[in-house]
Amino acid sequence: MESKNLTEDFIKHIKTYVPGVSLDCVIFGYRNGVLHVLLLKYFDINVWALPGGFLPNDMEMKEAANDVLFNRTGLQEIFLTQFQTFSSLNRGWDKNIQSRVAKEKLQLMWPKKHQEEFKSWFNQRFISTAYLALIQVDKASLTADDLSECCEWKPISELPDLVLDHKLIIEMALNYLKVQINYLPIGKSLLPYKFTMLELQKLYESILQKRLDRGNFQRKMLKLGIFDKHEKLMTGASNKAPFLYSIDEESYNNLLLEGIGFR
Amino acid sequence: MESKNLTEDFIKHIKTYVPGVSLDCVIFGYRNGVLHVLLLKYFDINVWALPGGFLPNDMEMKEAANDVLFNRTGLQEIFLTQFQTFSSLNRGWDKNIQSRVAKEKLQLMWPKKHQEEFKSWFNQRFISTAYLALIQVDKASLTADDLSECCEWKPISELPDLVLDHKLIIEMALNYLKVQINYLPIGKSLLPYKFTMLELQKLYESILQKRLDRGNFQRKMLKLGIFDKHEKLMTGASNKAPFLYSIDEESYNNLLLEGIGFR
DNA sequence: TTTTATTATGTCTTTTTAACACAATAAAGA
DNA sequence: TCTTTATTGTGTTAAAAAGACATAATAAAA
DSSP: OHHEEEEEEHHHHHGGGGEEEEEEEEEEEEETTTTEEEEEEEESSSSSEEEEOOOOOOOTTHHHHHHHHHHHSSSOOOOEEEEEEEEOOSSSSSSSSSHHHHHHHHHHHSOOGGGGHHHHHHOOOOEEEEEEEEGGGGGOOOOTTTEEEEEEEEEEESSSSSTHHHHHHHHHHHHHHHHHHGGOOOHHSOOOOOHHHHHHHHHHHHHHHHHHHHHHHHHHHTTTTOOOEEEEOSSSSOOOOOOEEEEOHHHHHHHHOOOOOOO | OOOOHHHHHHHHGGGGGGEEEEEEEEEEEETTTTTEEEEEESSSSSOEEEOOOEETSSSHHHHHHHHHHHHHHHOOOOEEEEEEEETTTSSSSSSSSHHHHHHHHHHHOOOOOGHHHHHHHHHHHHOOOOOEEEOOGGGOOOOOOTTEEEEEETTTOOOOOBBHHHHHHHHHHHEEEEEETGOOOOHHHHHHBEEEEBHHHHHHHHHHOOOOOOHHHHHHHTTTTOOEEEEEOOOOSSSOOOOOEEOOOHHHHHHHHHHHOOO
16 A cells, blocks of 8 residues: 555544543453454554544534544444543653664654654653444455554453554453443344344453353343344254344443443 | 743743644542542633643653642542544534633733734634643642642533533543443552542442442452451441442552453 | 431242253254 | 264262351440
């Protein structure tokens, strides 16, 4: 991808961004029983970053986060919530070796005549508000941004080297997800429209990081009265196939207000 | 209070603040069975605001919030946590009539020669991170800031007119308090060292906005094993006086990690 | 000593959680 | 068509927690 023109564009628009304010999106997806997070890889070096961006002067922050989400995944109207703001003095590009190398690479990509702008922009103190999004992996079509060579799902247990304080941000997002599990649309956002109870259970287990009793899980979930039961699934295995369920929007949303009880 | 000199001070230091970034503190206190929030009243007009401030370039945001807390209450090492960042486009001084009047007053207080600085500073878009603090009312000695004529506890059910989006911020803080009640040091932070079980129950009731059974509350609390029992209280009433309890730091902190179960 | 009113605890019922068991069943293969 | 398979969906119990209400102990005042 030719990044130079886009960089020029950015320079041209730099005055339209609120200085010192950025946002990062921790986009969670669930695949093969494992929770993944969406990351971007910078050109030429093995350093990754969260999708994010700056805040346009005339835009609501959530709207800007939504744009990031849309540009990386093609998805809109996705569950998205602010969960913490990061402002530490040592969260800048000099925080760790990966960040410093990445910054040098970025600077090389910048046009010679705009080096001063680069420095003053990237050396200022940034306050970044972090958002958490939950999406269905198979619905997303991933697109890298101007500074990155690719955009990939990475399992949360095998995170690569990350710039700035992005590792910390992901850890905090995971913790938020775990603590707030009863108030977030986990099943509806992370699973396909139809799913089996075992799939739902595995999802909960991967977030809570502990095993749950299958029978009890199923009973408790079904008793909530938020599921529609569908026809059977073809598994290809020589055994009984499970029922497929989908979530009834209205009763689900009502229930989330008081919380779905899992500990 | 002579505010002119302090204003000059502020102008002198304006370059030492991160532009466009502020912080607000929702400081909760508990008195006479009612939850209160600490507010400042601007000079000459009946408009109030949350204690807050700007972020010095060389300071961590939490440290700055701590300073606000200390300057208003004289207290340090208090429970303090970030809970949400407010960045809406329409949260500025023109949001409502109270804000506009307050801004005019502030501008009048400003030195003539610094009117330009005033305008550019107060007209920029501000991103404000809101903190929540829990303190013991009787330990705090309140001090107004340079722009305010007094600093007072206001019951959450009778909030006065507030500038900017401070009413919204307080509402969100209350909601956070309610949702997170099992993970926040409610009793230890808001009550004096020694308290009766009924006092603790009333506190929970004022946050959860519902009545709790006295017997069950007491048993559940005592079973947690985090209380030290003290000698009796003298009430002056012609009936049995209740025991006083205090909280054992260590076991309390351990327990908070998993949450104290109240719904 | 009596009165008083409130605490601290008791009892009972209902609900929830937890651990484990097992029959029904649908798909595959013979 | 019948058998094999192993996973689902439901059952069964025991233990724990929650909820509603009752009552005895008790400390202060009269």
